[in-house]
Amino acid sequence: MSSSNIIKIIIALIIGIVLGLIYGWAIDPIEYVDVTPNILREDYRVDYVLMTAEAYQNDFDSDAAARRLAILGSESPATLTAAALQYATSNNFTETEIQSLQILLTAMQTYQPQGNNP
Amino acid sequence: MSRLKLNNSTFHIFFALLIGLGLGLAYSWFLSPVTYVDANPSILRPDFKDQYRIVIATSYQFTQDLARARARLNLLGDVDPIGALSAQAQRMLASGEPFEKVRPLAQLATDLQLGYVSNPITPTALPTSFNTPEVESTVEETEASPNVTEEAQATSVPTVFFEQTPLIPSFSETITPRPASTSTPAPGAPFALVGQEKVCDPSAPALMQFMFMDSRRREIPGVEIIVTWNQGEDKFFTGFKPELGNGYADFVMQADTIYNIRIVTGGSFVSNIFAPACTEPNGFSYLGGVMLTFQQP
Known part of the structure; x- marks a missing residue:
């Protein structure tokens, strides 16, 4: 086999790989259908934290609020709430919403899981 | 001979292309698939x-x-x-x-x-133990831009800008506005049995059907009902079949069984309810149901 043929084969191989990558990443990528909330887009995450804050003002149940926030990832509830509060203040959320997040933040900063109580 | 060489060379190139395609797909689908970071x-x-x-x-x-x-x-x-x-x-x-x-x-x-808030509540006062927190001590407010992706900024759902839902819908015609002072039914008022009808439908099971209404004949969801009979008890609530009405609930009765009903909300009690016998014109007999209508005074 001549060297020109080998070069042609390598070029064909590279073209095939590139086409495969384009197809697999852009044209028909793997579709995720049962994802976990930790990969929600940031505005959805913040809205979820805000809902948790509003729900907290309905029942003042710190344990329930912490459990609801736990599905967003491994960060502590206070960290998640603080991040949401920062997003809210930066994106012109209403005073009521910011206040709800502040109240939840205070609760989460002082929250002790029931299992850790003496 | 040269034709054979050309075919052989073309075959190798085509084969290499296919192998490359397979490798590319395997890498993009299995080894390094697209990672979702901004899911909805x-x-x-x-x-x-x-x-x-x-x-x-x-x-x-x-x-x-x-x-x-x-x-x-x-x-x-x-x-x-x-x-x-x-x-x-x-x-x-x-x-x-x-x-x-x-x-x-x-x-x-x-x-x-x-389409409107059926049970408006008065906001509960915050517990006195929750003072306004000092956010500055816990949240870094730096000059740097917040940790927000461009996409999030560009397409974020502006939850801030939803308009408040009116507690009572603003009908523009034909419907008389409700007086706000009487819009909420008294949750603890006792219910009275105002209607008991036999329901004969050969295609339906022997249902004990309930309909709960307030004094203004608006259906009430969430009314707790306990049905007891000689061999057991069942508890259920209105409003879980909204397609049949928000104050609706039902229960399948058995033949030759007497049921007693306790309405937990308000403490009403109805006894001796049973599946009545229904007869078709052709003489066919089957178990019918009952429709019980309760209303607050």
Whole structure:
């Protein structure tokens, strides 16, 4: 086999790989259908934290609020709430919403899981 | 001979192309697939969607913002958001969850169907132990731009800008406005049995059907009913079949069984309810049902 043929084969191989990558990443990528909330887009995450804050003002149940926030990832509830509060203040959320997040933040900063109580 | 060489060379090139395509697909699908980092709630796992609905409904209990709750539910991509709420409420009840946990779902489903806040509440005063927190000590407010992706900024759902849902819908014609002072039924007022009808339908089971209304004949969801008979007891609530009415509930009766009914809300009691016998004109007999209508005075 001549060297020109080998070069042609390598070029064909590279073209095939590139086409495969384009197809697999852009044209028909793997579709995720049962994802976990930790990969929600940031505005959805913040809205979820805000809902948790509003729900907290309905029942003042710190344990329930912490459990609801736990599905967003491994960060502590206070960290998640603080991040949401920062997003809210930066994106012109209403005073009521910011206040709800502040109240939840205070609760989460002082929250002790029931299992850790003496 | 040269034709054979050309064919052989073309075959090798084509074969290399195929191998490359296979390698590329294997890498992009299995070794390094596209990673989602900005997912939307519609592709959440079903159990997380359930959790999402609970938080939406509980949040709604506080905000009473029906438009916003509806918008949030739409994010989940349910074909029938009201049906999804009702189905989840029934699943939770069936799995033994307390009704207090299920009630927000039922209430939201009811209000979505009604189109207005059916049970407005007075905001609860905050506990005195929660003072206004000093955010500055816990949140870094730096000059740097917040940790927000461009996409999030460009397409973020402006939840801030939902308009508040009016507690009473603003009908422009034909419907008389409701006096605000009497819009909320007294939750603890006793119910009186105002109607008991035999229902004969050979295609339906022997149902004990309930309809609960307030003094203004508006259907009431969430009324707890306990049915007892000589071999057991069952507990259920109105409002879990919103397609049949928010104050509707039913129970399948058995033949030759006497049932007693206790309405937990208000403490009413009805005894000696049983499945009546129905007869078709051709002489065919079967068990019928009863329709019990309760109303607050």
